[in-house]
Amino acid sequence: MSTNFQLEIFEGPLDLLLHLIKKNEVNITDIPIATITEQYLATLELMQTLNLDMAGEFLVMAATLIHIKSRTLLPESDAETDEDEEGGDAREELMKRLLEYQRFKEAAGELGQRDVLTRDVFVRATAPTEKPVPTAFRELSVFELLTALRRVLERLPKDEFHEVTLEKITVREKMTLVLERLRDDGQVMFESLFTDAGTRMAVIVTFLAMLELVKIRAIRIFQDRLDGPIIIEAAVGVEQAAEVIAKEAIEEDQDGR
Amino acid sequence: MEGETLMSIVESLLFVAEGPLTLQRLAEVIEGADKSEITAALEQIRTDLESNRRGVRLVEVAGGYQLRTPKENADWVKKFLGGRPARMGRATLETLAIVAYRQPVTKAEIEAIRGVDVDGVVNTLMERSLIRAVGRKDVPGRPFLFGTTPEFLQLFNMKDLSELPTLKELDEITLPEPVGEGVLAEGVDEEL
Numbered sequence: 001m002s003t004n005f006q007l008e009i010f011e012g013p014l015d016l017l018l019h020l021i022k023k024n025e026v027n028i029t030d031i032p033i034a035t036i037t038e039q040y041l042a043t044l045e046l047m048q049t050l051n052l053d054m055a056g057e058f059l060v061m062a063a064t065l066i067h068i069k070s071r072t073l074l075p076e077s078d079a080e081t082d083e084d085e086e087g088g089d090a091r092e093e094l095m096k097r098l099l100e101y102q103r104f105k106e107a108a109g110e111l112g113q114r115d116v117l118t119r120d121v122f123v124r125a126t127a128p129t130e131k132p133v134p135t136a137f138r139e140l141s142v143f144e145l146l147t148a149l150r151r152v153l154e155r156l157p158k159d160e161f162h163e164v165t166l167e168k169i170t171v172r173e174k175m176t177l178v179l180e181r182l183r184d185d186g187q188v189m190f191e192s193l194f195t196d197a198g199t200r201m202a203v204i205v206t207f208l209a210m211l212e213l214v215k216i217r218a219i220r221i222f223q224d225r226l227d228g229p230i231i232i233e234a235a236v237g238v239e240q241a242a243e244v245i246a247k248e249a250i251e252e253d254q255d256g257r
Numbered sequence: 258m259e260g261e262t263l264m265s266i267v268e269s270l271l272f273v274a275e276g277p278l279t280l281q282r283l284a285e286v287i288e289g290a291d292k293s294e295i296t297a298a299l300e301q302i303r304t305d306l307e308s309n310r311r312g313v314r315l316v317e318v319a320g321g322y323q324l325r326t327p328k329e330n331a332d333w334v335k336k337f338l339g340g341r342p343a344r345m346g347r348a349t350l351e352t353l354a355i356v357a358y359r360q361p362v363t364k365a366e367i368e369a370i371r372g373v374d375v376d377g378v379v380n381t382l383m384e385r386s387l388i389r390a391v392g393r394k395d396v397p398g399r400p401f402l403f404g405t406t407p408e409f410l411q412l413f414n415m416k417d418l419s420e421l422p423t424l425k426e427l428d429e430i431t432l433p434e435p436v437g438e439g440v441l442a443e444g445v446d447e448e449l
Contacts, residue, residue, distance in 0.1 A: 011347055012373035057373050100370055103425055107358060108350035110422055115414040116345070121316070121325040122334045124272070239386070246390035247383050250364075250401055 013061030014101040016043060021098070028098050033072055033091070037065040064090060140221055140230060148230055149207050152194045156203065169202070172249055174209035179218060179242050182234045190221070190230035216241050258289050264298045271302075277321025277411065319410035320417060352378045353387060353409065358424055361391050361402035379403070387412060 010016040018028075020039050026032055041062060047054050068091050115121045181188060193210070197203045210232070213219040218241030221232050266287055271278055280299075284292050299322055303315040313324045326334050352375055355367050367375050382388045391404040410417065 011351065012371055014372035055373055061372070097370075097372065101372060104351055104354050104358070104370055107354040107422070107424060108347065111354050111357070111413060112345055112350045115328050117325075117412045117414065119344075120328045120331050121414060122331070122338070123323060123325055243383055243386060243389055246401065247380065250380075250390070 012055065013058045014098060015105075016040065016058070017061070017098060018102055018105070028102070029095055031091075031095070033065065033069050037069045040065055064094060068094065140223060145211075145221065145230075148190055149203070152191065152197075152203055153200060156198075156200060169205055171205055171208045171212060172245060174205050175213055175245050176242070176249070178206070178209055178213060179234070179238060179245070182219065182232070182238065187231055187233040190232060193232065213241065216244070218242070258287075258294070260298065260301070263287070263290050263294060264301055267295060267298045268302055271315065271322060271324050274323070277319045277323040279321040282321075316414060317416040318414055319407040323411075325414075348378045349382070352382060353405070356382075356388050356403050357405050357409070357418065357421055360404035361394075362404075363394050363400040363402055365400060367403075
């Protein structure tokens with residue numbers, strides 16, 4: 001057999017167990033643990049022989065099965081009561097997980113049977129239309145923004161104390177907050193973004209978040225006249241940007257794990 | 258406004274609209290017709306298209322109305338459009354089902370149900386805008402909570418989440434027939 005093939009085994013250990021349970025024509029609530037464990041391990045071996053990538057979860061489940069099986073093998077008189085319960089609990093727990101997984105497998109099946117867009121049903125292909133930028137507004141230069149930032153910073157109360165608190169908010173978190181605010185309000189004034197920024201650091205984090213959002217085209221910053229109020233509004237890429245930020249934040253979380 | 262005129266206008270707007278068109282938006286645009294008249298026109302368009310077995314049908318999706326081709330023409334449309342047929346892998350469907358029913362839900366909670374790592378599939382679903390982060394759970398680590406998007410409703414031809422069938426009670430669950438004897442299922446690609 002050629003080794004150049006891509007096979008996907010079961011979605012996971014629960015999927016494999018369900019398959020074995022069905023194959024043996026037994027009930028989830030009454031699993032013959034010895035038989036199922038044996039077949040489970042045999043399948044794992046087959047997967048290894050075929051050199052297929054096996055997720056670690058398969059091995060964890062193997063350990064669980066062996067544990068449950070070992071409990072059932074002990075003569076009742078030898079087993080301490082609490083340990084007995086432990087074995088019973090593991091079995092009960094596994095049964096619940098199998099039922100729960102089966103439930104969602106069925107739900108997934110029903111989902112897949114719906115009239116899926118671009119598989120069963122189609123909509124008219126739309127030509128992408130560029131939203132016209134209102135000409136009455138002018139976009140600002142970075143220098144004008146910096147001037148505005150200085151005004152915000154000057155308005156901060158003079159701090160008489162040494163700052164010892166660590167500012168917890170990151171630029172990325174602030175970006176998300178700004179986007180949420182825009183989603184609620186549509187448009188906001190430049191200054192109003194800084195109202196709850198009490199420290200220099202908070203102001204700068206907010207400002208950087210704003211610049212980042214402009215860079216990824218999530219927001220637009222403009223004035224309706226020179227020296228007029230600076231207005232911030234959501235731009236074309238706002239939804240996409242929100243997701244990208246959320247995703248990046250997740251990746252960051254994972255890296256930090 | 259005369260009924261036929263209104264129907265004609267509504268149909269034109271449905272035709273040019275990008276994505277599902279809400280009743281609210283229709284009412285904003287069509288001055289001189291109130292929502293109940295527009296609803297009646299929509300209903301008339303829907304039954305007309307249906308009863309004449311027309312090549313487009315009016316469907317309620319994601320909180321709005323949209324013209325979509327009927328399923329029986331799918332093969333012709335696919336042939337015309339070309340490209341690879343859209344398929345959905347089990348990992349995709351299972352994860353979507355869990356998010357849809359359990360939202361807001363964390364990645365760890367999805368993993369607990371599926372029994373496998375879901376990093377990859379969650380990221381893919383986010384990229385396709387089928388799910389999104391809707392908040393953070395107030396537990397250590399503040400993990401993201403995920404929920405479905407309007408795109409999810411559009412993809413599955415759903416008006417809203419209430420169209421999801423009720424999850425079966427645990428005692429109603431029966432195992433489906435096993436898929437052959439082979440332990441190896443053919444690789445399911447994740448393309449939608």
